[in-house]
Amino acid sequence: MNVFINDIPIIIKKTSEKVYKHRYDLILAAEDEFTSKDLVGDVLVRDVTPGFLDRLLRLMEVKKLKKLTSLTLMARKKKALILHLKDQFRIAKAAGGLVVKDGMVLMIYRLGKWDLPKGKLKKEEDPAQGALREVEEECSIKVSLAEELPSTWHSYAYNGNKMLKKTNWYVMQCLDDSMMKPQAEEYIEEARWMQPQEALKALEESYASIALVVRHYLSEMAGAPAEAK
Numbered sequence: 001m002n003v004f005i006n007d008i009p010i011i012i013k014k015t016s017e018k019v020y021k022h023r024y025d026l027i028l029a030a031e032d033e034f035t036s037k038d039l040v041g042d043v044l045v046r047d048v049t050p051g052f053l054d055r056l057l058r059l060m061e062v063k064k065l066k067k068l069t070s071l072t073l074m075a076r077k078k079k080a081l082i083l084h085l086k087d088q089f090r091i092a093k094a095a096g097g098l099v100v101k102d103g104m105v106l107m108i109y110r111l112g113k114w115d116l117p118k119g120k121l122k123k124e125e126d127p128a129q130g131a132l133r134e135v136e137e138e139c140s141i142k143v144s145l146a147e148e149l150p151s152t153w154h155s156y157a158y159n160g161n162k163m164l165k166k167t168n169w170y171v172m173q174c175l176d177d178s179m180m181k182p183q184a185e186e187y188i189e190e191a192r193w194m195q196p197q198e199a200l201k202a203l204e205e206s207y208a209s210i211a212l213v214v215r216h217y218l219s220e221m222a223g224a225p226a227e228a229k
Contacts (some may be wrong), residue, residue: 003164004154004209005060012081012133019044019072036063039071046176048073050084058089074174089155089164093121095131096167097216099143105136105199105214106139108182109190115201118212127168135172139191140181146171150216152196152209169213196221 003010013019019025028034030052036059045052054071054131059065075081096118099106103127107114121127130147137141149169154162182188192204196218203211 001153001210002150003085004207004210005057006065006150007208008060008065008068009070009208009212010085010191011070012078012085013072013074015047015074015076019073019074024072025069036065037052039065040067042070042072043068044072044074048075048081050081053081054088058066058087083105086164089162092163092165093127094118094165094167095121095127095134095170097131097135097170097172097208098149099135099139099141099172100146100211101193104193104195105217106141106174107192107194107199107202108138108188109192110186110188111199111200112205114206114210116169116213117188117191118169123141126168131168132169132172138183138186139177140179140183141174142176143174146173149213152212154207154209169208171217176203 001012009190021044026038026043028038028043028045030047038131046165056071070184073081073181097114098116103186106117107191108117109115117135117138118131119138121130128148132143132145147173151166151168153164155167156165170189177193180191182191199214200218203214206214
């Protein structure tokens with residue numbers, strides 16, 4: 001589960017999973033005393049309980065934690081902790097696509113950030129079909145569905161509610177972009193084909209969840225046999 005709270009990656013692991021201490025800037029136990037100023041860089045917390053998670057979420061509501069890069073939570077009951085996390089939010093469902101053509105990826109510029117086309121699913125809508133619909137509507141292109149990408153969960157506030165949106169992501173092949181146009185009604189200013197290096201550069205002005213999806217795809221492509229690319 002790829003969770004982003006305030007655009008900060010939250011990684012939940014079982015206590016039995018192996019971790020490498022040198023990868024973390026700070027290692028805490030859940031019972032340790034700490035303040036928001038201590039949470040800098042990549043932080044690992046051991047023996048996390050639902051009570052600690054509640055405390056952490058309250059802290060993240062009032063503090064931006066701009067110096068926190070990622071937060072890894074280790075729990076004896078991973079599934080129970082994930083369920084407890086979801087219970088703190090209203091759940092929304094969305095889907096989107098990473099569209100490719102001739103080795104390039106399609107990025108959109110919306111609300112000051114480089115993004116991928118995506119949108120809210122209709123009631124009972126199949127995620128894959130919803131993803132196709134949203135991509136074609138937002139960019140005025142025709143696409144076909146390819147493989148599934150890692151889904152993401154990110155938090156936001158809406159009408160006073162704490163929301164956690166699950167987005168299902170798919171690779172899509174572009175069939176026709178002759179009429180490509182950004183959907184202004186969805187505040188999209190630009191739709192641009194980018195070479196991999198340009199896309200990676202654009203991620204500096206993007207969201208952590210979008211960066212995860214794009215980097216996952218590009219790393220998979222980089223490791224694929226030449227004939228499969």
